[in-house]
Amino acid sequence: MGRYVIRRLLQMIPVFFGATLLIFLMVNVMGDPIAGLCGDRQCDPATAAQLEKEFGLDKPLWQQYLTYMGNVFTGDFGTAFNGQPVTELMASAFPVTIRLTIVAIFFEILIGISLGVVTGLKRGRPVDTTVLLLTLVVLSVPTFVTGLLIQLLLGVKWGWIKPAVSPEAPFSELIVPGLVLASVSLAYVTRLTRTSIAENKRADYVRTAVAKGLPRRRVISRHLLRNSLIPVVTFIGADIGALMGGAIVTERIFNIHGVGYQLYQGIVRQNTQTVVGFVTILVLIFLLANLLVDLLYAVLDPRIRYA
Amino acid sequence: MSIIDKTAAVPAPRGGDHTGPLLEVRDLHVEFHTRDGVAKAVNGVNYSVNAGETLAVLGESGSGKSVTAQAIMGILDMPPGKIPQGEILFRGEDMLKMSEEERRKIRGRKIAMIFQDALSSLNPVLTVGYQLGEMFRVHHGMSKKDAKVKAIELMDKVKIPAAKARVSDYPHQFSGGMRQRIMIAMALALEPDLIIADEPTTALDVTVQAQVMDLLAELQQEYNMGLILITHDLGVVADVADKIAVMYAGRIVEQAPVHELYKRPAHPYTRGLLDSIPRLDQKGQELYAIKGLPPNLLKVPTGCAFNPRCPKADDLCRTEIPALVPVTEQNGADLPGRKSACHFWKETIHG
Missing domain, CATH: 3.40.50.300 (P-loop containing nucleotide triphosphate hydrolases)
Incomplete structure (x- = not known):
C-alpha cells in the first residue's frame, strides 16, 4: 500500500508541471497578458512596452515560465483588477466554494446512492422506471434552467429561501444552491449505482452470501454495496474537482462569492493574474481529488492494492 | 493432529x-x-x-x-x-x-x-x-x-x-x-x-x-x-x-446404489454415460458418445425426454412418459434402492 501511494504521488509531479505549462502558454502566447490593464481602451505602445518590461514579458519564454513557477511555489499569484492580492481573493472565495461543494457531494452520496441502490434492487418495477425517468429529465435540462427556475419558485414566488446568498454564505443558505449544483451529477450517480447494483446482484459471491444464511441487510450492505460502489467512488471523486471549478453558473445565479464568481470576474475584466492563479489552484485540487479516488479505490478493491 | x-x-x-x-x-x-x-x-x-x-x-x-x-x-x-x-x-x-x-x-x-x-x-x-x-x-x-x-x-x-x-x-x-x-x-x-x-x-x-x-x-x-x-x-x-440419482431433462431417470449402477445400468442414458468413459482395455477403439444434444427445456420432447437420442426408443417412448419404477432381478427378486424410468428397463439391465 505504501509503495502504491508513493508511486501515485510521484506520478502527480509531471502532470502538475504539464498542466501549469499549458495554462501558462495559453495565457502568454495565445492571449495578450496586458490586454486588460489599460481599462477598456487599447494600451498605447509606450505604456505597453513599459508594462511588458515591468512584468518581465520581454524576457525569453522559458525564463518567464520559471518566474511564474517560482511565484506559484512562493504563493505569489499577483494582484487582481481591484488591487487586492489574488491570494486574498482565494482566501475569501475557496472556503465558500468548498462549503458549496461539500453540500453538493453530500446530496450526491446521500440521494444518488440511495436511489441507485433502491432502483438497482427493484429493476423493472415502477419505482425504478419513475426514478429513471426523473434522472433523464434532470440530465437533459441545463443547470442554469433548473437553477433559475428553483430560484424563481422557492426564492421569489413562495419565499421559502432567500433568492441570493449572503457574502458569508453559511451552510444553511447553501442547501438549495448545493442541490442545484449537484443535480446533474446526482442523476449520474443514481444511474451508475443502479447499473452496478443490478449487475452485481447476480454475482456468485452474492449468492454465496445468501447461502451462508446472512440477513438480507447484511448481504446488501457488506457484500453487494461494497463491490458496487467502486465505479461510483471514481465518479464522485472526479466530480469534486469538477464541482469546485465548474460552479460558475450556480454561483452566478445565487450570487455566491466563491471561486466560480471570482473566475467570472477575472475573465470579464480580462485580469490574467486572477484567472491563472485560480486555475493553477484548481489544477492542484483536481490532482488531489484524483489521488484521493485512487487511494479510495485501493481501499475498496484489494486486487488493485496488490497489483 | x-x-x-x-x-x-x-x-x-x-x-x-x-x-x-x-x-x-x-x-x-x-x-x-x-x-x-x-x-x-x-x-x-x-x-x-x-x-x-x-x-x-x-x-x-x-x-x-x-x-x-x-x-x-x-x-x-x-x-x-x-x-x-x-x-x-x-x-x-x-x-x-x-x-x-x-x-x-x-x-x-x-x-x-x-x-x-x-x-x-x-x-x-x-x-x-x-x-x-x-x-x-x-x-x-x-x-x-x-x-x-x-x-x-x-x-x-x-x-x-x-x-x-x-x-x-x-x-x-x-x-x-x-x-x-x-x-x-x-x-x-x-x-x-x-x-x-x-x-x-x-x-x-x-x-x-x-x-x-x-x-x-x-x-x-x-x-x-x-x-x-x-x-x-x-x-x-x-x-x-453411496447412491446415485441420474437426472435428465429435470427428471430422475435412474436411482441405484453406486456400484450396482456401474455394473448394470438400468437406463439407456446411464449406459450411454458409462460407455463414454475412456477405458484402458478398449484402447484404439472409437469412444462412444451419446448422439444429439440435451433437450431444450422450453420444448421438452413428448413421451420420454430422452427418446430422440435413445438407441432403444420406439413409438411407446414417443408418446408415454415412463414412470420411475422399482427394478427387480430377472426372477422377480427385489433390488433394494434401484429404480429406473425406462419402458425397457428389463431389456437394458438384463441384457
Whole structure:
C-alpha cells in the first residue's frame, strides 16, 4: 500500500508541471497578458512596452515560465483588477466554494446512492422506471434552467429561501444552491449505482452470501454495496474537482462569492493574474481529488492494492 | 493432529426426535418464466439423504441438478423461478412452507452449500478470514476477535498451510485448490447436518480434484453429515458416493446404489454415460458418445425426454412418459434402492 501511494504521488509531479505549462502558454502566447490593464481602451505602445518590461514579458519564454513557477511555489499569484492580492481573493472565495461543494457531494452520496441502490434492487418495477425517468429529465435540462427556475419558485414566488446568498454564505443558505449544483451529477450517480447494483446482484459471491444464511441487510450492505460502489467512488471523486471549478453558473445565479464568481470576474475584466492563479489552484485540487479516488479505490478493491 | 484426536469418536446423531431421512425431496417442480415461455427445469424429482450418507446427483448441463439444489437451499432467483408444486422436507418439516426468516436460519447453519467456481463465489474485496468469521458472527453472535480465531481453526482443519498468516489474505491471493478448501471450510463452519456440493471439483485440475474430494469425504465422516454431491464426472462419484440419482431433462431417470449402477445400468442414458468413459482395455477403439444434444427445456420432447437420442426408443417412448419404477432381478427378486424410468428397463439391465 505504501509503495502504491508513493508511486501515485510521484506520478502527480509531471502532470502538475504539464498542466501549469499549458495554462501558462495559453495565457502568454495565445492571449495578450496586458490586454486588460489599460481599462477598456487599447494600451498605447509606450505604456505597453513599459508594462511588458515591468512584468518581465520581454524576457525569453522559458525564463518567464520559471518566474511564474517560482511565484506559484512562493504563493505569489499577483494582484487582481481591484488591487487586492489574488491570494486574498482565494482566501475569501475557496472556503465558500468548498462549503458549496461539500453540500453538493453530500446530496450526491446521500440521494444518488440511495436511489441507485433502491432502483438497482427493484429493476423493472415502477419505482425504478419513475426514478429513471426523473434522472433523464434532470440530465437533459441545463443547470442554469433548473437553477433559475428553483430560484424563481422557492426564492421569489413562495419565499421559502432567500433568492441570493449572503457574502458569508453559511451552510444553511447553501442547501438549495448545493442541490442545484449537484443535480446533474446526482442523476449520474443514481444511474451508475443502479447499473452496478443490478449487475452485481447476480454475482456468485452474492449468492454465496445468501447461502451462508446472512440477513438480507447484511448481504446488501457488506457484500453487494461494497463491490458496487467502486465505479461510483471514481465518479464522485472526479466530480469534486469538477464541482469546485465548474460552479460558475450556480454561483452566478445565487450570487455566491466563491471561486466560480471570482473566475467570472477575472475573465470579464480580462485580469490574467486572477484567472491563472485560480486555475493553477484548481489544477492542484483536481490532482488531489484524483489521488484521493485512487487511494479510495485501493481501499475498496484489494486486487488493485496488490497489483 | 490434535484437532482430529478430539473428535475421534463418532458423534451421536444430532437433531433429536426425527427418525426419517435427513432430507427428503418429494415431487419437486421448478419452472422459470422467461420471455420465450416457461422453461420446466425440474419436473417431479424425488430423492432422500440420510445422515452420514452421500447422494450423488449426476447429469448433463441443464438437467436440473443444480436447480434442485438451489431450491433446497432457497437461493433460487424468484422470479423468474417458481416452485409450483412439491415438498422439501428437512427433518420432516417442509421448508417451502417456512417463513423467509426460518429458512435463513437453516441456511449455513443446518444446510450449507459449496459452489463450483470458488474464485467468483468468494467476495473479492473481503479477506477470507472475514468471510469465514462472518458465519460465527452472524449465526452465533461471536465477537470479531473470536470469529477470527475460529476462522484460523477452520483453515487449519481444511489443511491450508500457514493458516494464521493467511487469514488476512484475499481470495485472489490463493490458488484454485486452496480457494475451494476455503469454500469447504465456510460450509463446514457451523457443522451443518447436510452439505450440498455443486460440482466442487469441476474448476480444479485432476490432482487437486482428488485432494479436495478426499478432504470432503474425510470431514463428512468425521461430522456424520449428509452430502449431496452434484457432478457430471462419473469418476468422482465412484469413490465417494453411496447412491446415485441420474437426472435428465429435470427428471430422475435412474436411482441405484453406486456400484450396482456401474455394473448394470438400468437406463439407456446411464449406459450411454458409462460407455463414454475412456477405458484402458478398449484402447484404439472409437469412444462412444451419446448422439444429439440435451433437450431444450422450453420444448421438452413428448413421451420420454430422452427418446430422440435413445438407441432403444420406439413409438411407446414417443408418446408415454415412463414412470420411475422399482427394478427387480430377472426372477422377480427385489433390488433394494434401484429404480429406473425406462419402458425397457428389463431389456437394458438384463441384457
